[in-house]
Amino acid sequence: MDYMIEDVMESLVEQGGSDMHIQAGAPIYFRVNGKLGPQPQFGESLAPDECQRLIFSMLNNNQRKDLEQNWELDCAYGVKGLSRFRVNVYRERGCFAACLRALASQIPNFDKLGVPEIMREMAMRPRGMVLITGQTGSGKTTTLAAILDLINRTRAEHILTVEDPIEYVFPNVKSLFHQRQKGEDTKSFGNALKAALREDPDIILVGEMRDLETISLAISAAETGHLLFGT
Incomplete structure (x- = not known):
């Protein structure tokens, strides 16, 4: 046909x-x-x-x-x-x-999504590590997108994401976004995280943390004054 x-x-x-x-x-x-x-x-x-x-x-x-x-x-x-x-x-x-x-054509709104209020407090923290976990299709990516959108609308931060693939494309509102896709913009999550620490980020999102190198680098990023989100 x-x-x-x-x-x-x-x-x-x-x-x-x-x-x-x-x-x-x-x-x-x-x-x-x-x-x-x-x-x-x-x-x-x-x-x-x-x-x-x-x-x-x-x-x-x-x-x-x-x-x-x-x-x-x-x-x-x-x-x-x-x-x-x-x-x-x-x-x-x-x-x-x-x-x-x-995928949703619009970035999900934090308030309309019904995310627990504790997540708002976590999103406002200047540093640390926040992991969103759950089974496939449970809304991990959607929740992270809503959190980043909340930050984007309320704070001036440099937000760097490493994803596989990029699902939501964020406009620069108050924050500055750089979104990198594994296989297109970087060869691995580990490589991207190593580079991220030299790219002046305030907030880092790691789409997957499934190997020891990526997990270790993520912990190091959180310990050196960054706010890191991951799944």
Whole structure:
């Protein structure tokens, strides 16, 4: 069928869906209101080359090389005027497949999100480490975005984020933002954190702390007078 990935994304957003699944040998699936269902309007069964065409259309050359080397990839893809999407690409049964999650078009508001008031106090601290933990899909990234938005609206700080991928793009309001994406702007969280300490940050956000080097560097950053947020 002659359609672009942006057409599928538009349909997902129009239906109020949260997730999209693309795989060879099956129709595209949407998750809408928590329920998973096929979308035969985009074909009853995707051929492997059609599946790869849709997926690769979202990737730049570096991302394609990374995927072909590692067989797995996390990135983000934005459609102007529609939404941003978090993209996870992987291989299954010898073909590439993908799961896309539609991200909120607006940065979540701290007060409207219903975040516990203790988080406001933590956001106002000048230094230390704050970890947001929870299972996949529990709202860690959304909570962190709301906290950074609160700081951005109330304080003049230099905020440096290291993410994989960047999900929310922050405008400079009162604070100055620099957002770096693993695989695009830095090779690893550890490398980015080492560099961050020489980039005059007041606040650092680390999207993932899953290895000893990153954790050690994060603790060091918090101990040397920075406010660090992580998951």
